[in-house]
Amino acid sequence: MAKAPPSISLLLLLCAAVFLTIPAVISAIGVNYGTLGNLPPPTQVANFIKTQTSIDNVKIFDVNPDILRAFAGTGISVVVTVPNGDIPALANGRQARRWVSVNILPFHPQTKIKYISVGNEILLTGDNNMINNLLPAMRNLNNALVRAGVRDVKVTTAHSLNIIAYDLTGAPSSGRFRPGWDKGILAPILAYHRRTKSPFMVNPYPYFGFDPKNVNFAIFRTPYKAVRDPFTRHVYTNMFDALMDSTYSAMKALGYGDVNIVVGETGWPSACDAPWCSPANAAWFNLNIIKRAQGQGTPLMPNRRFETYIFGLFNEEGKPGPTAERNWGLFRADFSPVYDVGLLRNGQGGGGRPALPAPSTAGGKWCVARSGATNTQLQDSINWVCGQGVDCKPIQAGGSCFNPSSLRTHASFVMNAYFQSHGRTDGACNFSGTGMIVGNNPSNGACKY
Secondary structure, eight states: OOOOOOOOOOOOOOOSOOOOOOOSSOOSEEEEOOOOSSOOOHHHHHHHHHHHBOOOEEEOSSOOHHHHHHTTTSOOEEEEEEOGGGHHHHTSHHHHHHHHHHHTTTTTTTSEEEEEEEEESHHHHTOHHHHHHHHHHHHHHHHHHHHTTOOSOEEEEEEEGGGEEOOTTOOGGGOEEOTTTIIIIIHHHHHHHHHHTOOEEEEOOTTTTOOGGGHHHHTTOSSOOOEEOTTTOOEEOSHHHHHHHHHHHHHHHTTOTTSOEEEEEEOOOSOOSSTTOOHHHHHHHHHHHHHIIIIIBOSSSBTOOOOEEEEOSBOOTTOOSSGGGGOOOSBOTTSOBSSOOSOBOTTSSTTSSOOOOOOOOTTSOEEEEOTTOOHHHHHHHHHHHHTTTOOOGGGSTTSTTOOSOOHHHHHHHHHHHHHHHTTTOGGGGOTTTTEEEESSOOOBTTBOO
């Protein structure tokens, strides 16, 4: 997996809350649909995505015919994946044509197959047989599609960001592909993408390789140690942008900066065996990823839209390995959200922050921040609550509760707003032990709790 570019200077000290606004309509956001666990049947999954969410692209890790049939007629685009072990055989043109006739033609166009990803993170495997046959397999599959008259399905392959060799300065503009892979493997692949107008697919995961001493840089939180690129003078406030710009710089160095980039996988687990995994952190990370998918871009690619596939759709209880492996999902197996990032529709939070009921203060109960809460804890509470649908405009500059401008008063206001709109239960005022219920109304002047 990708290694983080090291932070080289502490440039930004932010003392005010940073708020994220999701567009009124979330479009062109995809998810990775894994199937390891006791999950609903594909027909139910397809119906849920179509009717209950604004997700319009799905990526699967095989060519499961039940899944492809389930998405027929939904209008949702599907990315299919050639199993890694099939790659050497597809270097034979006849085998590639047979593969297309079995796995694509029976389903397309009823199912909107958008891309064929030839394997997943092949260079990371170190298997020379698969690596050497990767591009021939891609070419043969593309030729087979064209021969069959299918011109709206593009062939690509997903790369781990271990393909990047980071400069010791950590400057994203100095990002380069690893020697031996750059001109011998990746340049021909990029030439293929340019010729076929297919995207270069990468899996930028800040989770794999971030600095534990600078977690906030990986998850878009404050405070953090920023990275300043000494060559472009751009300041990077998060690791995702640095990874993307390092990839772009590596492509540009080979002469392929014009090739489109698709984010095949990225995400943050809601639970793991370390303190930096939580539903709040996962929600905040993915909210920012969605914001970038809508066209925010990066310092070297401003206003650029990245077709993005969040990992993943479900928590997959059947996955082996550490706790994190089973906790990447946006949803549980019963379709309930692990956390809300604005993808649910029909009054369930879709299209932005969820609509919450008007606060009730009957009975004289309010929730405020405990006096012993640290600034980091207070900021975490603000970030999390504002990502859950609470109206945080009153504590922004010019708002009725901006003054006095302190993290403690701002946190108390939003914590109480959440508490009042979630049944005023003890659990709704916990906030990892930093909230407390009081009987005295903390309203002050124009700032009404």
